[in-house]
Amino acid sequence: xxxxxxxxxxxxxxxxxxxxxxxxxxxxxxxxxxxxxxxxxxxxxxxxxxxxxxxxxxxxxxxxxxxxxxxxxxxxxxxxxxxxxxxxxxxxxxxxxxxxxxxxxxxxxxxxxxxxxxxxxxxxxxxxxxxxxxxxxxxxxxxxxxxxxxxxxxxxxxxxxxxxxxxxxxxxxxxxxxxxxxxxxxxxxxxxxxxxxxxxxxxxxxxxxxxxxxxxxxxxxxxxxxxxxxxxxxxxxxxxxxxxxxxxxxxxxxxxxxxxxxxxxxxxxxxxxxxxxxxxxxxxxxxxxxxxxxxxxxxxxxxxxxxxxxxxxxxxxxxxxxxxxxxxxxxxxxxxxxxxxxxxxxxxxxxxxxxxxxxxxxxxxxxxxxxxxxxxxxxxxxxxxxxxxxxxxxxxxxxxxxxxxxxxxxxxxxxxxxxxxxxxxxxxxxxxxxxxxxxxxxxxxxxxxxxxxxxxxxxxxxxxxxxxxxxxxxxxxxxxxxxxxxxxxxxxxxxxxxxxxxxxxxxxxxxxxxxxxxxxxxxxxxxxxxxxxxxxxxxxxxxxxxxxx
Amino acid sequence: xxxxxxxxxxxxxxxxxxxxxxxxxxxxxxxxxxxxxxxxxxxxxxxxxxxxxxxxxxxxxxxxxxxxxxxxxxxxxxxxxxxxxxxxxxxxxxxxxxxxxxxxxxxxxxxxxxxxxxxxxxxxxxxxxxxxxxxxxxxxxxxxxxxxxxxxxxxxxxxxxxxxxxxxxxxxxxxxxxxxxxxxxxxxxxxxxxxxxxxxxxxxxxxxxxxxxxxxxxxxxxxxxxxxxxxx
Numbered sequence: 001x002x003x004x005x006x007x008x009x010x011x012x013x014x015x016x017x018x019x020x021x022x023x024x025x026x027x028x029x030x031x032x033x034x035x036x037x038x039x040x041x042x043x044x045x046x047x048x049x050x051x052x053x054x055x056x057x058x059x060x061x062x063x064x065x066x067x068x069x070x071x072x073x074x075x076x077x078x079x080x081x082x083x084x085x086x087x088x089x090x091x092x093x094x095x096x097x098x099x100x101x102x103x104x105x106x107x108x109x110x111x112x113x114x115x116x117x118x119x120x121x122x123x124x125x126x127x128x129x130x131x132x133x134x135x136x137x138x139x140x141x142x143x144x145x146x147x148x149x150x151x152x153x154x155x156x157x158x159x160x161x162x163x164x165x166x167x168x169x170x171x172x173x174x175x176x177x178x179x180x181x182x183x184x185x186x187x188x189x190x191x192x193x194x195x196x197x198x199x200x201x202x203x204x205x206x207x208x209x210x211x212x213x214x215x216x217x218x219x220x221x222x223x224x225x226x227x228x229x230x231x232x233x234x235x236x237x238x239x240x241x242x243x244x245x246x247x248x249x250x251x252x253x254x255x256x257x258x259x260x261x262x263x264x265x266x267x268x269x270x271x272x273x274x275x276x277x278x279x280x281x282x283x284x285x286x287x288x289x290x291x292x293x294x295x296x297x298x299x300x301x302x303x304x305x306x307x308x309x310x311x312x313x314x315x316x317x318x319x320x321x322x323x324x325x326x327x328x329x330x331x332x333x334x335x336x337x338x339x340x341x342x343x344x345x346x347x348x349x350x351x352x353x354x355x356x357x358x359x360x361x362x363x364x365x366x367x368x369x370x371x372x373x374x375x376x377x378x379x380x381x382x383x384x385x386x387x388x389x390x391x392x393x394x395x396x397x398x399x400x401x402x403x404x405x406x407x408x409x410x411x412x413x414x415x416x417x418x419x420x421x422x423x424x425x426x427x428x429x430x431x432x433x434x435x436x437x438x439x440x441x442x443x444x445x446x447x448x449x450x451x452x453x454x455x456x457x458x459x460x461x462x463x464x465x466x467x468x469x470x471x472x473x474x475x476x477x478x479x480x481x482x483x484x485x486x487x488x489x490x491x492x493x494x495x496x497x498x499x500x501x502x503x504x505x506x507x508x509x510x511x512x513x514x515x516x517x518x519x520x521x522x523x524x525x526x527x528x529x530x531x532x533x534x535x536x537x538x539x540x541x542x543x544x545x546x547x548x549x
Numbered sequence: 550x551x552x553x554x555x556x557x558x559x560x561x562x563x564x565x566x567x568x569x570x571x572x573x574x575x576x577x578x579x580x581x582x583x584x585x586x587x588x589x590x591x592x593x594x595x596x597x598x599x600x601x602x603x604x605x606x607x608x609x610x611x612x613x614x615x616x617x618x619x620x621x622x623x624x625x626x627x628x629x630x631x632x633x634x635x636x637x638x639x640x641x642x643x644x645x646x647x648x649x650x651x652x653x654x655x656x657x658x659x660x661x662x663x664x665x666x667x668x669x670x671x672x673x674x675x676x677x678x679x680x681x682x683x684x685x686x687x688x689x690x691x692x693x694x695x696x697x698x699x700x701x702x703x704x705x706x707x708x709x710x711x712x713x714x715x716x717x718x719x720x721x722x723x724x725x726x727x728x729x730x731x732x733x734x735x736x737x738x739x740x741x742x743x744x745x746x747x748x749x750x751x752x753x754x755x756x757x758x759x760x761x762x763x764x765x766x767x768x769x770x771x772x773x774x775x776x777x778x779x780x781x
Contacts, residue, residue: 280658285572292579
């Protein structure tokens, strides 16, 4: 019975390492997918690059070999046929060469400087790179080179023709090689992208496959957190997996331990309930018999009997309160929504709590208000407030029923019932603590004959919270000396829409169900604290199984 | 202490805990009742067969035959008022006990004074002059309050005392809507803390006996959000 321990609330915040790239966070699955995709991209880029290089080299080698062979043959032909360096003869000679490249000649005969002859002036010697020309003509060495022009890549080669002052050049366009390489490059880029996408999909799929057990465990954990304590992961499905089997076994073991623990707590509350009530029944009945025959007792015995009766009442109340609050702790509570005619109910509670008449004032228009709430719990809250006023002041001075619109503090309209007294009031600093268990407030120092133990207000808070409401204490509405204890409940309309046979819905509903009704629009939205509502399975097992043993 | 009409009224008290049984018996005897004790369900059934009591008080948690079974067993042969004792008010035990035929329930620790008041309420007879007419007709249904007889199509319908008083209460003002609080006070003598489930379970049982089609009641009808009424 720890005072403020949160119950049944799954911790949502984890301190997990963060993986993020420029603000984008990746999950485990995203990271696996990304890694596989990057590996795929790298491999396909390397492969494509290699393929492209090899293909280009092969194509060029072939062309260079062809050119070398043709140059050798053509230069031999020229050497055999040339008679003089007359440009027109040279021109004729070039024209007679077999088809292939575009030939041209440089002649140094006649000392008038170099004479050039070409078949096609666009590819003549002048159009060739100077390095190539100087290497062939000045150094008299065969040379070959590739060079780019606006039209495309050209391959050119030149040789000095032995025993002459002639130098033979030939140019061959590599436009087709260019096209082939370009096409190949486009295809390889496409293939690289495709391979990356495939790798990504593979990574996505395989990671899903690999992470499926983790997902299962996650779902199971969530289900446990939601209260399905009989959730287990099928161990046999993972028994063969050395990596997962221990995880699954430990998970199942953990949930079993948790379930046992919660069952034990619930059973304990129930056992305590039974064990304490039995002797209390005997004590109450026996004291009643003594009281019936009080006149026959000696005077000292009568005094003892009176003390016994008073403390018996206190003890019985304490046991009732403890059991009630332990049921909240064990999660064995159940909300019974009822259509409650509010003002007459408040008046009845006031009449039951006090012999003195206490005025009940309702805002105009609320006289016939019917709200859906747990009547028993509402009566307990009011009884506790009135009891409190009786203990710490001279009883309540007035009870007020008010409604508050949707715009006031929350999304839903609420109804408030306030119990005011003219006692010492509750200082600001005490106002939150006064609803803690066993807190008597400052006035509690002196125990009157009838002072409670301070569970009443704590219980009132629990009863209110279970119904989606709250309790607090504030100054009297007229600012006078005294305290004003307020219970606020969501104003839930009676369920006229529902197809019940009973005038009210007797089936107990959980706060979750009440909330879902609110969500579907059957009821105005109410704020529910789910923490107090237990998994239903436990409650039922608890009641059906342990109560009757 | 015999000033409350209890003199000679026999209560069969079924409780397995000897000390509880002893003390409650003493307290009830102080109130003027005659108390027969039974420690087990079997004993209770035998005792009731031998000497039928005027009221039966059953603790639900019994070794062997449990309180529900005792309740059902007695109900098969008798319309005696039955009060059951449960550990808590907010369990299914309450509805289960009422379904088994109990008229009312109380929780431990029992308060003998309140218990006596409940017993007196259950033993109350239909007050003379509750209704103007000695015979009330509602279609095929006829109620004779003073004789405790209800007939449907001329055939007598067997009701328990509580069911009968509930029907007569509703019949006293045909068409008037009775809230559950009204009925709890008038039929069971409960205060503001009464449990509406008592009314609902009894209404349900009453319907199975007097309505031709209990799922679509024609006489004992629900007025949503308000209560119940009897319509002619």
